[in-house]
Amino acid sequence: MDLSKTLGLHGVSVGRRVALLLLVALAVTLPFGDALAAAGGKEMKWGNMSMQLLGGLALFLFGMEQMADALKAVAGERMKNILAKLTHNRIMGAATGAFVTAIIQSSSVTTVLVVGFVTAGLMSFSQTLGIIFGANIGTTITAQIVAFKVTKVALLMVFVGFSMSFVSSKENIKQYGFMLMGLGLVFFGMNVMSGAMKPLRSYQPFLDLMISMESPMVGILVAAGFTGLIQSSSATTGIVIVMASQGFVTLPAGIALAFGANIGTCVTALLASIGKPREAVRAALAHIMFNTIGVVLWYFFIPALADFVTWFSPVAEGLSGMDKLAAETPRQIANAHTVFNTANTIIFLPFTAVFATVIEKLLPDRVGGAEDASTATGRPLYLNEILITTPSLALDAARREIKSLGLRVNLMLTESMPTILKGDLKELKEVEKSDVAVDKMHAGLIEYLGKISRGNLSTVQSKELMALINVADNLEGIGDTIETNLVYLGEQRLAKGIQISDGTMESINSFHELVTRGVELSIRAITEDDIDSVKELKKLEEQIELRMQEAAVHHVQRLTADEPSRVEAYSVEMDIMDKLRLIFGNSKAISRQAESLIGLQNDLAYEKAVNN
Numbered sequence: 001m002d003l004s005k006t007l008g009l010h011g012v013s014v015g016r017r018v019a020l021l022l023l024v025a026l027a028v029t030l031p032f033g034d035a036l037a038a039a040g041g042k043e044m045k046w047g048n049m050s051m052q053l054l055g056g057l058a059l060f061l062f063g064m065e066q067m068a069d070a071l072k073a074v075a076g077e078r079m080k081n082i083l084a085k086l087t088h089n090r091i092m093g094a095a096t097g098a099f100v101t102a103i104i105q106s107s108s109v110t111t112v113l114v115v116g117f118v119t120a121g122l123m124s125f126s127q128t129l130g131i132i133f134g135a136n137i138g139t140t141i142t143a144q145i146v147a148f149k150v151t152k153v154a155l156l157m158v159f160v161g162f163s164m165s166f167v168s169s170k171e172n173i174k175q176y177g178f179m180l181m182g183l184g185l186v187f188f189g190m191n192v193m194s195g196a197m198k199p200l201r202s203y204q205p206f207l208d209l210m211i212s213m214e215s216p217m218v219g220i221l222v223a224a225g226f227t228g229l230i231q232s233s234s235a236t237t238g239i240v241i242v243m244a245s246q247g248f249v250t251l252p253a254g255i256a257l258a259f260g261a262n263i264g265t266c267v268t269a270l271l272a273s274i275g276k277p278r279e280a281v282r283a284a285l286a287h288i289m290f291n292t293i294g295v296v297l298w299y300f301f302i303p304a305l306a307d308f309v310t311w312f313s314p315v316a317e318g319l320s321g322m323d324k325l326a327a328e329t330p331r332q333i334a335n336a337h338t339v340f341n342t343a344n345t346i347i348f349l350p351f352t353a354v355f356a357t358v359i360e361k362l363l364p365d366r367v368g369g370a371e372d373a374s375t376a377t378g379r380p381l382y383l384n385e386i387l388i389t390t391p392s393l394a395l396d397a398a399r400r401e402i403k404s405l406g407l408r409v410n411l412m413l414t415e416s417m418p419t420i421l422k423g424d425l426k427e428l429k430e431v432e433k434s435d436v437a438v439d440k441m442h443a444g445l446i447e448y449l450g451k452i453s454r455g456n457l458s459t460v461q462s463k464e465l466m467a468l469i470n471v472a473d474n475l476e477g478i479g480d481t482i483e484t485n486l487v488y489l490g491e492q493r494l495a496k497g498i499q500i501s502d503g504t505m506e507s508i509n510s511f512h513e514l515v516t517r518g519v520e521l522s523i524r525a526i527t528e529d530d531i532d533s534v535k536e537l538k539k540l541e542e543q544i545e546l547r548m549q550e551a552a553v554h555h556v557q558r559l560t561a562d563e564p565s566r567v568e569a570y571s572v573e574m575d576i577m578d579k580l581r582l583i584f585g586n587s588k589a590i591s592r593q594a595e596s597l598i599g600l601q602n603d604l605a606y607e608k609a610v611n612n
Contacts (some may be wrong), residue, residue, distance in 0.1 A: 063185025093130025101138025157184030227264025
């Protein structure tokens with residue numbers, strides 16, 4: 001039984017699931033709080049402490065998700081454009097990866113994005129490595145923010161953020177409000193957790209457990225496992241900093257836990273690469289190798305790294321013992337996390353070409369290519385679940401999948417016509433079977449777009465979503481017309497022994513070429529926002545109508561010819577032309593959606609220019 005489905009969490013991000021499940025656990029344990037407290041004795045009120053700890057952790061994780069979602073909504077589209085443009089060399093790639101990841105708060109999302117660019121031919125695999133390396137620097141920003149002790153104004157941040165999102169009618173202001181509210185919840189959750197753990201300072205069994213974390217290997221394994229579960233290294237590092245704020249974690253132990261978080265975060269990219277193109281698997285492997293080799297290199301230098309960050313980190317004057325540890329260690333862990341990831345990027349950056357060569361040898365190209373294999377089976381090529389929480393990026397992935405679907409449909413249209421006109425029954429059945437992959441790709445697209453629709457979409461994104469659904473339906477409609485109508489007409493040709501003349505064959509093939517060209521133009525228009533393709537398709541419509549009239553005259557002339565089954569032949573041939581014109585109608589519908597979206601984007605660009 002899937003607990004997430006039972007609780008209505010299917011399709012919700014992992015971090016938010018964990019937060020909500022913790023709140024459920026809190027609600028379940030609440031009635032037993034007094035009993036647990038009594039069982040624990042007066043000194044350790046386990047029930048009350050557990051409830052505060054679970055509730056604080058839920059608020060912390062939920063706040064991080066809220067903040068990240070708002071950042072993605074505000075900056076997702078711009079981040080995608082920055083990644084696509086500013087990666088001309090490895091240094092610029094690393095800086096871009098760090099900047100983008102700092103904004104969207106997920107190195108895994110950054111990795112998935114660059115995989116999409118490689119698959120689309122916009123950059124080489126070697127170029128992506130600089131971005132993947134730099135992405136780890138971006139993840140350290142959260143730890144630096146969390147290390148600031150601003151818990152006293154946490155609830156004020158929640159109130160101001162809520163007011164901004166509740167009062168303002170502007171989408172950007174609302175998202176900034178959600179971001180501020182999420183940050184406030186992060187600090188408030190930290191405060192609640194910190195207060196809950198304070199009594200543990202005098203509880204020896206817990207202190208003994210923390211002493212066991214002093215073993216670097218234990219700390220790395222624990223943090224890697226926890227990060228793999230919640231799929232957020234930033235959240236793990238934040239929790240480590242909360243524990244350090246109570247003096248439970250020393251700096252060397254905190255560094256080991258941060259190392260483990262770096263390894264655990266690779267799980268997200270690895271899961272996202274399953275069943276995806278070879279480039280996606282290579283990127284996931286690059287992420288794993290980079291993070292794991294980095295930890296191995298630094299494993300024996302943890303004491304030296306601790307001494308280095310202690311040297312330049314702030315010192316708490318007038319404190320000693322656990323109080324001094326609690327005051328200084330959080331910032332030191334955050335600094336060590338930043339130094340470690342920055343140093344690794346600098347060390348590995350000159351060797352991106354070597355890295356790429358090794359990974360390409362470990363994972364060579366598949367025979368036939370990933371896209372060929374995907375479109376032949378109907379397996380989605382670009383639909384990564386990890387992008388769902390970033391609507392602009394998820395919609396971009398859906399567009400790339402629509403392009404793949406469109407290419408498949410157009411190939412089906414191109415290859416089917418010779419079979420319809422002169423193929424045998426076996427060949428017609430093969431055409432019929434080819435629509436199975438189209439139906440699977442369409443179903444996967446609609447399911448993915450449905451998941452996106454449950455997110456926090458802007459007005460423009462909602463319109464784009466509906467347009468893409470309509471486009472997917474029209475492409476599937478073309479496949480169905482070929483599978484059902486054209487194949488049936490081919491069967492009728494065989495059943496009635498109709499021989500299509502050379503002149504008629506030429507007329508139909510000429511018309512078919514125009515229709516195929518229309519499908520190509522409509523796919524380019526919607527996937528590349530190409531207004532020239534829209535204009536060309538409108539001109540093509542005039543040729544389609546003219547050819548249809550010419551064909552009608554030709555077929556009427558054939559009725560007067562002394563040929564067997566001439567009436568049946570006329571009916572079949574005109575029906576083939578009608579079905580091709582129906583397919584062209586699907587192309588026009590796709591082109592209208594593209595024209596509408598291009599106009600909407602132009603209006604938005606003009607509005608922004610005026611406002612600025």
